[in-house]
Amino acid sequence: MTRTLICGVGNKLKRDDGLGPFVIEQLETQTMPLGVDVADYGISGFKCALKLEGYNKVVFVDAISLPGSKPGRLHRLKINKERLMKSPKLSDFSVSMHETDLERIMATAAVLNIYPDEVVIIGCEPSDTAVGLGLTKSVADAVPGIIDLVMQEIK
Numbered sequence: 001m002t003r004t005l006i007c008g009v010g011n012k013l014k015r016d017d018g019l020g021p022f023v024i025e026q027l028e029t030q031t032m033p034l035g036v037d038v039a040d041y042g043i044s045g046f047k048c049a050l051k052l053e054g055y056n057k058v059v060f061v062d063a064i065s066l067p068g069s070k071p072g073r074l075h076r077l078k079i080n081k082e083r084l085m086k087s088p089k090l091s092d093f094s095v096s097m098h099e100t101d102l103e104r105i106m107a108t109a110a111v112l113n114i115y116p117d118e119v120v121i122i123g124c125e126p127s128d129t130a131v132g133l134g135l136t137k138s139v140a141d142a143v144p145g146i147i148d149l150v151m152q153e154i155k
Helices: 013-029 045-050 080-087 087-090 102-111 137-153
Strands: 004-009 035-042 057-063 074-078 119-126
Touching: 004 013, 004 137, 013 035, 013 057, 013 119, 013 137, 035 080, 035 137, 057 137, 074 137, 119 137
Parallel strands: 004 035, 004 057, 057 119
Antiparallel strands: 074 119
């Protein structure tokens, strides 16, 4: 049986950076297909990396900032293992128990030989990631679209 993990990452105490955990809260109220697990790993990147073993596919939900993108714009990205391991950002590789960096989470999974067959990131452009509670309006308005994209990934 194919196993899929929908994994929310981000910091709820930094406005739109809390998008992943917020979406996971919404998804936890829905019935998921057999073989699909939903988890909020918040800011614990190393713990998340260790939980990837046994999954064929991982769908991360996170705030994603891309150049030229407006707040609330939906994004869907795939992480390629080979390209990831060549990233210059990994040259200063370190593991933190408190910060989530998807590149480092997946590099850790690759080193531990537990990298899933497919890795997708779904989210949207944040508007405000300063310390504070709650999503901004543009990001909150994008949540239904993010949930739709996640559900398409698990069909």
